[in-house]
Amino acid sequence: MTQVSLEELAKSAANCDRCELCRSRANVVFGEGDPETPMLLIGEGPGETEDATGRPFVGRAGALLDKALLENKIQRKHVYITNIIKCRATLVENGRVQNRPPRVDEINACRDWLLQQIGLIKPLVIVCIGGPSAKLLIHPTFAMTREHGVFFDTPYCPGGITAVLHPAYILRMQGNAFEQNYRYLVDDIAKARRRVIDIRKGTVQPPPAAKPEPPEELTLF
Numbered sequence: 105m106t107q108v109s110l111e112e113l114a115k116s117a118a119n120c121d122r123c124e125l126c127r128s129r130a131n132v133v134f135g136e137g138d139p140e141t142p143m144l145l146i147g148e149g150p151g152e153t154e155d156a157t158g159r160p161f162v163g164r165a166g167a168l169l170d171k172a173l174l175e176n177k178i179q180r181k182h183v184y185i186t187n188i189i190k191c192r193a194t195l196v197e198n199g200r201v202q203n204r205p206p207r208v209d210e211i212n213a214c215r216d217w218l219l220q221q222i223g224l225i226k227p228l229v230i231v232c233i234g235g236p237s238a239k240l241l242i243h244p245t246f247a248m249t250r251e252h253g254v255f256f257d258t259p260y261c262p263g264g265i266t267a268v269l270h271p272a273y274i275l276r277m278q279g280n281a282f283e284q285n286y287r288y289l290v291d292d293i294a295k296a297r298r299r300v301i302d303i304r305k306g307t308v309q310p311p312p313a314a315k316p317e318p319p320e321e322l323t324l325f
């Protein structure tokens with residue numbers, strides 16, 4: 105069977121009705137960037153601005169992520185950015201529509217889009233942005249405070265997988281806490297960049313156990 109391209113996959117995903125989020129979304133936020141990038145970044149799910157524009161990480165959190173990438177001399181167009189769910193998850197609180205974390209059934213319904221993206225992009229390293237992505241793709245009890253910036257072997261790519269603090273979480277901080285946590289974000293992206301460089305130079309060997317095909321099932325908890 106001929107393999108579909110990322111563009112074709114995005115077209116199919118645009119009509120996805122695998123979960124209820126299809127009824128409330130304005131746009132499917134499939135992902136964007138360089139389809140041949142060595143670095144794939146995977147966040148939690150689209151927020152309001154992402155839903156309105158159909159693009160990932162374009163709100164305030166996205167601006168902070170862009171800044172942290174640029175501090176590492178990485179432009180957005182050099183990486184690929186997506187999320188574990190492609191449609192905005194919301195709840196209504198005090199009459200206002202708010203973002204909410206994705207539910208396990210929504211993540212599972214969306215899983216195949218993500219696995220196909222990983223399979224087509226074939227990144228060297230994966231960077232999870234925030235806890236939900238890390239819990240899903242690294243291990244279910246992932247603790248961001250202890251484990252951010254640590255590289256784990258993964259079946260999803262040869263160079264390993266790591267996680268960084270979510271920029272939306274950092275934006276809720278002020279003063280020294282903001283500075284410290286933003287620094288973690290920049291430094292952890294630097295580690296991922298270094299890892300790509302080292303693998304390309306052959307100074308770090310991909311783990312021997314790495315398998316090219318991701319497993320069928322992902323679980324959140």
Ligand code: URA
Pocket residue numbers: 147148149150151154159160161162163165166187233234272
């Ligand atoms: N937060 C995410 O996790 N993803 C986005 O695309 C935007 C904000």
